[in-house]
Amino acid sequence: MARELNNRTIVITGGNSGIGAATAVACARVGMDVLLHGRDEERLAAVAEEVRQLGRRVALVAGDVTEPGLNERLLDVAETELGGFYAVFANAGYGFKKPAHELSMDELRRLFEVNFFACYELVATAARRLIATQRPGHLLMCSSGLAKFTLLNFSAYSATKAAQNHVCRAMRWELRRHDIEVASVHPITTRTDFFLRTGEERDASIDPAQAYRHVPRWLLQKPETVANAIVRCLRRPVPEVWTSLLARTAAGLITIFPRLADVMGRRIR
Ligand SMILES: NC(=O)c1ccc[n+]([C@@H]2O[C@H](COP(=O)([O-])OP(=O)(O)OC[C@H]3O[C@@H](n4cnc5c(N)ncnc54)[C@H](OP(=O)(O)O)[C@@H]3O)[C@@H](O)[C@H]2O)c1
Known part of the structure; x- marks a missing residue:
């Protein structure tokens, strides 16, 4: 039976950009209230306004996900201003492109802090609160198609996303008896600010018209496509949210035949 989201x-x-913003709007459309987080407060206010226009309540928290206490604060504000929370989408993250042997340990640690540790902490904290109050819930992390295979220069990014994928799978089994669903989300290349950043920060020198030039069309999608798939998963839980059957099939084949990855790695950069 479909889960009630209203x-x-x-x-x-x-939640102030790309996949997170599209998900906030898609969730509001199906009657959900939203605790919206991001760093850039102007963008945060703009997305919040879209949610309000859809007749839903919204509360805002700004800050870096690696700030100590930020994750607790997100859940506290959801509880005090919105009366609790049912779902959590740990989505904040960034891409990082560099050959593995050239990565500094600081770069690698920062990527894991944002893409993995902060997401892990949020989802685990939310699980403990739901269990303590005997409430059902749904916890999601924004992983990637690159959790299952990698590309040239994306070793560290893929590692963070694969780590999310494994944690979600184990948590899914661990939390089932508490009526808490867990899923990882595996977008393919999505037209967001992801490729307009150098590391974590937006980079004005990157031309948006050129940013996705290297991506084959079958690998490019809109953030709304991911957002709608997430809403479908909230309604009818699945272990992994995929938005491309082709990418999913490729991921499966590469797992069985690793040499195929060599061919793909040469074609997609
Ligand atoms: N776009 C793709 O092709 C693609 C494919 C697979 C997976 N993903 C994943 O999708 C997720 C969302 O990315 P997106 O594509 O929507 O890109 P985006 O438009 O660049 O959004 C990234 C979001 O993460 C936030 N963020 C980054 N670092 C942060 C930090 N240290 N503290 C707090 N917030 C931080 C950004 O906040 P500010 O805007 O305030 O900086 C922004 O809201 C990421 O986890 C990414 O790895 C993206």
């Missing part, structure tokens, strides 16, 4: 609250990190 009047339930979702907490979304990185």
